[in-house]
Every structure is written in structure tokens, then in C-alpha cells.
Amino acid sequence: MADKGETTTVLEFDIVKTAMICNPTGKGVLFERRRNRKSTLIWRNYLTEDKKSKALIWVHSYKSSPPAKGTYVVLEFADSRNFIFGSGNAIKPQLCVGEPDGTDLPDDPEDITTPTDPRVFLMKPSPHGSTDVVFAWKGSTNDVITLLPSPNARNKSSGPCGLMPEGNGPTLESQLFQLNLPLLRKADRASEAEMSDRLEVVPFPFPFLPPGLESEARQA
Secondary structure, eight states, X not given: OOOTTOOOOEEEEEEEEEEEEEOTTSSOEEEEEEETTEEEEEEESOBOXXXXXXXXXXXXXXXXXXXXXXXXXXXXXXXXXXXXEEESOSSSOEEEEEOOSOTTSOSSGGGOOXXXXXXXXEEEEOTTSSSOEEEEETTOTTSEEEEOOOSSTTOOXXXXXXXXXTTOSSSGGGGOBEEEOOOEXXXXXXXXXXXXXXXXXXXXXXXXXXXXXXXXXXXX
8 A cells, every 4th residue: 555645556458569679779689598497588689580589578568547657568578478577675676587476466467457566667768869768667767677798708699687777777778678569470380289379470581680780681
């Protein structure tokens, strides 16, 4: 319950879109890396044909009352059904991929009604007047999704993601994103026993790169 004088924000599920979430400067696309049964959120600046579908994210959007300066969203990887969420204390929260702890959390994103759910981000316009957006965990400007440098100086193709205060990322562009809406088709399956409702990205004539680098790929 909100303290006296505070307004409680209520969310109501609206729509869901399938997107690739890209950094507009060509830094990378949000990607789920799965190793040893553990998933982490990374960025990749190059996707081969077999990895494009693994970058697909269901962007669940919500109406909010009172209205917010942006749109509350939940980000779910379409291939694994894992969520991007924040975890830990308010001083140093961690950016995670999977299922958040909490028996009182609804299983379905459509049933989320509060921005305090750890899977909720406020997708708000960039403060710099562009068409880019920022993803703020629970709407807090202290915790926005940020692309971090690779710990391996030789690795220029991928790196980790984290939560940092807005405006305090490694670069200004490291916290900016765009929703790329790719063409999708029903995925080919080897047998009828496999899921028949899965989608895959319609093949491009070149490996996928974020906006800004596509022209180079076409010429390659």
C-alpha cells in the first residue's frame, strides 16, 4: 500500500510485440547467452543465421494509471521464455535472465499489475530528443539497462549488460536502444512432436547487424 500522499501506479496489459532490441549506434543487439544451464544478458554486434531467432524478444506493453512518461514493459525472450529482470538490493541491483524469485509473482506477463514486479521496466524516450529509448528498471533513473565493455579487450563482438544510473554509462549511447521489428515466419520443425507455434526470423540476404552497419553487410 502506498504511503499517505503517494500515488499507486496500476498497470493493465495492453499489447505484445516481437522485436530485436538494438543499440542505434551499431554497438549490438540484446542477446541471451546460455551456458551450463545459466542465462545471462549480453550484447552482440553480429548475428549469424542460426542465432537471429535467439535475439527475438516479446515486448509486453502496459497501460498505466496514472499515465507515465513512457511505457511500462516486460521483456521476455521468445525462444527460451526467460525474462529480463532486476534482482538484489536497491544499492547494487543485478540484471538477470530467467525467472525471478517470489511465490507471489504472477506467472503470465498479462497478469502483472504493478511496476514493482522485478520484470517491469519503463521504456521511456531518450532525454536527448531522438527516437531512441531507455529501459529503466521499475521506472528508476538509477537503474537503466546499459551495454558494458567486454572484459576481454580483444573481443569486439560481444559484452555484458548491467544496470547503471542514467547518464553514467561507459558512453552516452550505451544506454540507448531501438526496437527493430523483423519479419517472422513459422519455424521449420523436424517432427510434429515439436512445437508448431514457434517463429523464426525471415532470412536476410546478409548476417544481421544493428542499424548503422547494415549497409556495410550488404556490400560485403
